Amino acid sequence: MTHIETSVIYNDQEYDQYEYMVQEEEWDRDLLLDPAWEKQQRKTFTAWCNSHLRKAGTQIENIEEDFRNGLKLMLLLEVISGERLPKPDRGKMRFHKIANVNKALDFIASKGVKLVSIGAEEIVDGNVKMTLGMIWTIILRFAIQDISVEETSAKEGLLLWCQRKTAPYRNVNVQNFHVSWKDGLAFCALIHRHRPDLIDYSKLNKDDPLGNLNLALEIAEKHLDIPKMLDAEDIVNTPKPDERAIMTYVSCFYHAFAGAEQAETAANRICKVLGVNQENEKLMEEYERLASQLLEWIRRTIPWLENRTPEKTMVSMQQKLEDFRDYRRMHKPPKVQEKCQLEINFNTLQTKLRISNRPAFMPSEGKMVSDIASAWQNLEQAEKGYEEWLLNEIRRLERLEHLAEKFRQKASIHESWAQDKEKILSRKDYESASLTEVRALLRKHEAFESDLAAHQDRVEQIAAIAQELNELDYHAVAEVNERCQRICDLWDKLGTMTQKRREALERTEKLLETIDQLFLEFAKRAAPFNNWMEGAMEDLQDMFIVHTVEEIQSLISAHEQFKATLPEADSERQAILGIQNEIQKISHSYNIVLSLTNPYSTIKSEGISAKWDKVKQLVPQRDQALQEELARQHSNERLRRQFAAQANVIGPWIQKKMEEIAHSSIEMSGTLEDQMTQLKQYEHVIVNYKPNIDKLEGDHQLIQESLIFDNKHTNYTMEHIRVGWELLLTTIARTMNEIETQILTRDAKGISQEQMNEFRASFNHFDRKKKGGMETDDFRACLISMGYDLGEVEFARIMTLVDPNGSGIVSFQSFIDFMTRETADTDTAEQVIASFRILAGDKPYILAEELRRELPLEQAQYCITRMPAYTGPGKAPGALDYSSFSTALYGESDL
Amino acid sequence: MDLYSVTLEGPAPWGFRLQGGKDFNMPLTVSRLTPGGKAAQQNVGVGDWVVSIDGVNAEGLTHVEAQNKIKACTDRLSLTLSR
Numbered sequence: 013m014t015h016i017e018t019s020v021i022y023n024d025q026e027y028d029q030y031e032y033m034v035q036e037e038e039w040d041r042d043l044l045l046d047p048a049w050e051k052q053q054r055k056t057f058t059a060w061c062n063s064h065l066r067k068a069g070t071q072i073e074n075i076e077e078d079f080r081n082g083l084k085l086m087l088l089l090e091v092i093s094g095e096r097l098p099k100p101d102r103g104k105m106r107f108h109k110i111a112n113v114n115k116a117l118d119f120i121a122s123k124g125v126k127l128v129s130i131g132a133e134e135i136v137d138g139n140v141k142m143t144l145g146m147i148w149t150i151i152l153r154f155a156i157q158d159i160s161v162e163e164t165s166a167k168e169g170l171l172l173w174c175q176r177k178t179a180p181y182r183n184v185n186v187q188n189f190h191v192s193w194k195d196g197l198a199f200c201a202l203i204h205r206h207r208p209d210l211i212d213y214s215k216l217n218k219d220d221p222l223g224n225l226n227l228a229l230e231i232a233e234k235h236l237d238i239p240k241m242l243d244a245e246d247i248v249n250t251p252k253p254d255e256r257a258i259m260t261y262v263s264c265f266y267h268a269f270a271g272a273e274q275a276e277t278a279a280n281r282i283c284k285v286l287g288v289n290q291e292n293e294k295l296m297e298e299y300e301r302l303a304s305q306l307l308e309w310i311r312r313t314i315p316w317l318e319n320r321t322p323e324k325t326m327v328s329m330q331q332k333l334e335d336f337r338d339y340r341r342m343h344k345p346p347k348v349q350e351k352c353q354l355e356i357n358f359n360t361l362q363t364k365l366r367i368s369n370r371p372a373f374m375p376s377e378g379k380m381v382s383d384i385a386s387a388w389q390n391l392e393q394a395e396k397g398y399e400e401w402l403l404n405e406i407r408r409l410e411r412l413e414h415l416a417e418k419f420r421q422k423a424s425i426h427e428s429w430a431q432d433k434e435k436i437l438s439r440k441d442y443e444s445a446s447l448t449e450v451r452a453l454l455r456k457h458e459a460f461e462s463d464l465a466a467h468q469d470r471v472e473q474i475a476a477i478a479q480e481l482n483e484l485d486y487h488a489v490a491e492v493n494e495r496c497q498r499i500c501d502l503w504d505k506l507g508t509m510t511q512k513r514r515e516a517l518e519r520t521e522k523l524l525e526t527i528d529q530l531f532l533e534f535a536k537r538a539a540p541f542n543n544w545m546e547g548a549m550e551d552l553q554d555m556f557i558v559h560t561v562e563e564i565q566s567l568i569s570a571h572e573q574f575k576a577t578l579p580e581a582d583s584e585r586q587a588i589l590g591i592q593n594e595i596q597k598i599s600h601s602y603n604i605v606l607s608l609t610n611p612y613s614t615i616k617s618e619g620i621s622a623k624w625d626k627v628k629q630l631v632p633q634r635d636q637a638l639q640e641e642l643a644r645q646h647s648n649e650r651l652r653r654q655f656a657a658q659a660n661v662i663g664p665w666i667q668k669k670m671e672e673i674a675h676s677s678i679e680m681s682g683t684l685e686d687q688m689t690q691l692k693q694y695e696h697v698i699v700n701y702k703p704n705i706d707k708l709e710g711d712h713q714l715i716q717e718s719l720i721f722d723n724k725h726t727n728y729t730m731e732h733i734r735v736g737w738e739l740l741l742t743t744i745a746r747t748m749n750e751i752e753t754q755i756l757t758r759d760a761k762g763i764s765q766e767q768m769n770e771f772r773a774s775f776n777h778f779d780r781k782k783k784g785g786m787e788t789d790d791f792r793a794c795l796i797s798m799g800y801d802l803g804e805v806e807f808a809r810i811m812t813l814v815d816p817n818g819s820g821i822v823s824f825q826s827f828i829d830f831m832t833r834e835t836a837d838t839d840t841a842e843q844v845i846a847s848f849r850i851l852a853g854d855k856p857y858i859l860a861e862e863l864r865r866e867l868p869l870e871q872a873q874y875c876i877t878r879m880p881a882y883t884g885p886g887k888a889p890g891a892l893d894y895s896s897f898s899t900a901l902y903g904e905s906d907l
Numbered sequence: 908m909d910l911y912s913v914t915l916e917g918p919a920p921w922g923f924r925l926q927g928g929k930d931f932n933m934p935l936t937v938s939r940l941t942p943g944g945k946a947a948q949q950n951v952g953v954g955d956w957v958v959s960i961d962g963v964n965a966e967g968l969t970h971v972e973a974q975n976k977i978k979a980c981t982d983r984l985s986l987t988l989s990r
Contacts, residue, residue, distance in 0.1 A: 805952060805953065805954040805955075805990065806953065806954055808954060809936065809938070809953070809954040812933065812934075813933075816932065816933065878971065880971075880974070880975055880978060883978065883981075896974050896978065897971075899924075899974075900928075900970045900971045900974050903926055903927050903928055903930075903931035903933060903970045904924055904925065904926045904938060904970075905924065905925045905926075905970065905973075905974045905977075906920070906923075906924045906925075906939075907919065907920065907921045907923060907924070907925055907974070907977050907978070
């Protein structure tokens with residue numbers, strides 16, 4: 013087969029030959045067109061030509077016939093190009109027709125289409141294929157070639173356009189110019205896309221391609237002025253509809269809509285431009301407006317910022333600062349924004365104008381960018397200045413307020429301190445104070461003075477602050493000055509008063525000291541003097557007890573000595589009283605009001621005077637008393653002597669008698685009866701001597717009444733004499749009694765005189781101390797010498813017998829009793845038993861009737877009642893035990 | 908002063924001599940002992956005081972009362988003495 017190379021090369025656009033060749037490969041020149049395609053092309057191309065030819069008022073019926081003479085062809089070209097072709101030849105001859113066709117073909121070629129293998133003769137001859145090919149070439153060149161969609165042109169461009177426009181329709185997928193269009197939805201979609209009012213796309217059904225196609229064809233013809241160039245049935249029934257036909261019909265849609273679009277675009281452009289213009293104008297107006305506003309605002313604000321009226325208080329200043337802050341925070345930012353906006357607007361405007369080729373915007377007089385900039389600068393300058401000023405002012409006010417407060421504080425403190433000081437300093441408390449109190453006041457005053465000094469610099473500080481307030485022009489400075497003045501005046505006054513007080517206190521102190529010294533002097537002298545006086549009073553009233561003349565005489569001499577000291581004492585007294593007077597004089601002359609109580613002494617001058625008078629009084633009293641006593645002592649002495657004289661006689665006499673009596677009892681000259689006689693003589697003498705004793709007693713009584721307790725003239729006291737006398741009496745009596753008992757004993761025990769003398773001699777021998785009685789040891793020695801070998805127990809027994817009272821002395825009588833008993837005691841009891849035995853007829857018991865018969869009734873009854881019943885062997889009823897009875901009589905029973 | 912007690916088995920004689928009594932103002936004492944007698948066998952001592960007879964306090968008894976008390980004890984004699 014012949015490889016058709018119908019490469020149509022366009023001058024202004026170059027295609028990839030390959031692409032185009034691919035498309036054209038389907039067309040085989042030599043072969044008949046696919047009959048279906050031929051049919052479709054014929055219909056479509058005819059309709060297309062007619063759509064243009066009707067503007068020239070003509071139509072074609074048969075595409076291969078009606079173009080044979082070339083006239084309608086030339087007409088068609090003129091219509092579709094809008095250009096005049098060369099005048100056609102009006103002949104009917106073949107060569108006329110060929111010439112006309114050639115004119116048409118030349119025109120086509122002059123439009124840049126290389127018509128290869130299409131000749132005029134074939135057209136004149138009515139070659140369908142050629143004719144269709146030529147028409148297709150024309151369609152391609154004039155309807156399709158100029159299509160440009162997104163830099164894609166011609167067929168691809170058209171395809172792209174279709175794809176873009178049908179993109180929203182999901183059931184449409186345009187990939188080619190044949191089968192994609194079979195279901196008719198693509199056409200409908202295209203229509204709906206541009207004129208949704210013409211078609212209700214949602215009602216369309218993919219399965220009704222015929223309906224869809226017919227609908228589209230119908231609408232296109234009626235509303236879009238696109239004749240029906242396709243046959244719906246043909247399209248549906250052909251498996252692959254003719255591409256060119258489809259392309260041709262679709263290109264009509266493109267031109268219809270794109271045209272509208274162009275118009276729209278053009279309108280848009282105009283609108284845009286107009287809009288831009290309007291916008292620009294609005295922006296300019298806006299700019300003018302904002303600029304005016306801003307400038308106005310700046311104009312208003314700057315004076316406010318330049319206002320430098322100072323405020324009085326920090327609070328109001330702070331309020332201003334607050335306002336400024338508000339301005340900065342709230343009022344200015346929007347303005348800044350406005351300015352910014354202005355600038356932006358201006359720039360934008362300028363840019364827009366520049367872009368839209370309009371002259372630059374020139375703001376009106378005074379609203380130029382520079383004006384605004386400079387105004388703004390002024391504003392900011394003013395702001396800065398204002399802020400600075402505000403801060404300075406605030407600082408200043410702060411300082412002022414601080415100072416003022418400080419002043420107030422210090423002043424208050426000082427005033428409160430100084431408040432009562434005036435009163436204190438004017439007190440006259442020292443006038444009635446004691447020395448210690450005045451001294452205390454002086455100390456307090458010293459402390460006050462240093463306190464005052466300490467406050468000096470505080471006052472200076474206050475003054476300094478006041479000064480500063482003046483310099484800094486404090487608004488309430490007058491009041492401050494007044495107060496400061498008051499403080500200073502008071503301060504000076506206090507200074508003066510302090511000084512005065514000091515002087516007064518010191519003066520008073522001096523005086524009180526002097527007085528105090530005097531008091532001390534007084535005390536120092538008055539106390540001992542007082543003691544002396546009291547001592548003297550005591551002594552002068554002293555109760556004395558004297559017993560001798562010497563004693564009283566010494567007292568008298570002491571008294572005389574005392575009297576000698578009186579004048580000296582008197583002068584001391586006067587001196588002391590003088591001191592007191594001195595004190596009073598001083599206190600009166602200096603008007604010192606204080607109680608003149610001597611702190612060092614409780615002794616008063618009146619007391620001293622009183623005592624002194626008393627002393628003076630007592631002295632003669634004492635004299636008298638002493639003299640009286642002296643007389644008494646003398647008399648006592650006399651009594652003593654008297655007594656002594658007597659006692660010294662009586663005493664020895666008694667002594668002598670005692671010795672004589674003792675001697676006589678110890679001596680064993682003569683019988684006991686002789687001794688008794690002698691003793692009786694003694695007794696008689698003694699009794700006759702009694703009156704002497706009585707007399708002595710009388711003297712003694714006198715002595716006692718005179719309260720004489722001693723007597724150096726005799727060693728014998730009354731008691732001595734008395735005792736001695738009584739002892740004498742008792743001795744003589746006892747001695748006599750002893751002799752009597754000895755006589756009795758001798759008679760009772762049948763002791764001979766020689767025995768008696770023996771006993772006496774032993775006794776005397778062992779009476780070592782010659783007291784008339786043996787001591788225990790003496791007795792023991794005696795017994796031992798007599799051959800009694802005694803154990804302690806036995807000796808003790810014997811001691812109880814001889815000394816039943818435990819006196820430790822064995823008398824001669826006891827001694828004799830013991831000596832005689834030992835040898836005779838058992839006999840005595842035995843004798844009685846023996847006597848009873850005789851009466852009982854040798855029985856060991858005795859009967860009551862026997863007793864009655866032998867003894868007097870009374871004694872018999874005594875025995876009967878006391879004798880125990882006999883319980884021994886051979887007892888009879890009524891038998892009485894006389895043995896135990898007898899031994900019992902002597903306190904001894906054998907059991 | 909040692910107190911001691913003896914119990915002499917009867918019958919009498921007990922083998923001692925009683926001396927003293929309240930009526931004699933002398934304490935009841937043993938003034939003599941029969942050598943080998945019942946009292947001597949029981950180591951009663953001469954000079955010992957009789958404190959109680961048959962449990963009865965002997966202080967304050969007269970000689971006859973004491974004697975009778977001792978005589979009343981036939982089978983047995985209990986004495987408390989002190990040496």
